[in-house]
Amino acid sequence: MGRVSIRVAGIAAATALLLVAPAGQSEMTGSQSNDPTAVLGDNLARLLGAERAGLQRLGQRRINRLSTSPAVRDARRYDPKWLDAQPVAKGGEAWTCLSEALYFEARGETVKGQFAVAEVILNRVASPLYPDSVCGVVHQGTGKLNRCQFSYTCDGRAEHISDQRTYRRMGKIARMMLDGAPRALTGGATHYHNRSVDPGWARRFPRTASIGQHLFYRQPAAVAAN
Numbered sequence: 001m002g003r004v005s006i007r008v009a010g011i012a013a014a015t016a017l018l019l020v021a022p023a024g025q026s027e028m029t030g031s032q033s034n035d036p037t038a039v040l041g042d043n044l045a046r047l048l049g050a051e052r053a054g055l056q057r058l059g060q061r062r063i064n065r066l067s068t069s070p071a072v073r074d075a076r077r078y079d080p081k082w083l084d085a086q087p088v089a090k091g092g093e094a095w096t097c098l099s100e101a102l103y104f105e106a107r108g109e110t111v112k113g114q115f116a117v118a119e120v121i122l123n124r125v126a127s128p129l130y131p132d133s134v135c136g137v138v139h140q141g142t143g144k145l146n147r148c149q150f151s152y153t154c155d156g157r158a159e160h161i162s163d164q165r166t167y168r169r170m171g172k173i174a175r176m177m178l179d180g181a182p183r184a185l186t187g188g189a190t191h192y193h194n195r196s197v198d199p200g201w202a203r204r205f206p207r208t209a210s211i212g213q214h215l216f217y218r219q220p221a222a223v224a225a226n
Helices: 004-034 036-058 058-065 070-077 081-084 092-104 112-125 132-137 165-176
Strands: 192-193 207-211 214-217
Touching: 070 081, 070 132, 081 092, 081 165, 092 112, 092 132, 092 165, 112 132, 112 207, 112 214
Parallel strands: none
Antiparallel strands: 192 214, 207 214
């Protein structure tokens, strides 16, 4: 009787294991599907896929620009080789006026000096003391011999753009500045002059920068436009 009881107990135990095993296996499978690390892996894979697709749409040039620090972008901007390698720029009336002003006023300067002159023009546009457009600033006083703001517009000589390579560079600088490049070189300057001259107003205006052959000044708010 004892041996029969043991056999029955053994069969019962084996049967119980057979009955429990599928339930246990099913529970383990369910636990894997709810595993937070597994869900995180799926989400991460989807995010990385979306990121790759977005980067492909941006294009390599845009990616390089976004991934480059501001300091490096500034250094590149002032590098003539990098600047010359950029696509030819174009624009409307403001772009034309700024490009021409840079060509006639600063084509013999360093790239930084050319950007600095562009800053002065745009600083004047932003000032209530001057016309509120690029062309208005550039041509203020034009036609009054030696009384204009930018000498090439009133020196009595006909001006011709003969160096197309340099003019293309001026156009690129004008485009960048009109598109919002930082004005960080001249400390808000509204005036500049060549080192070879000594205008009277320079004694009354604080000097803000010295770049190439030009000295830069900021007009005090209390001083009327010159």
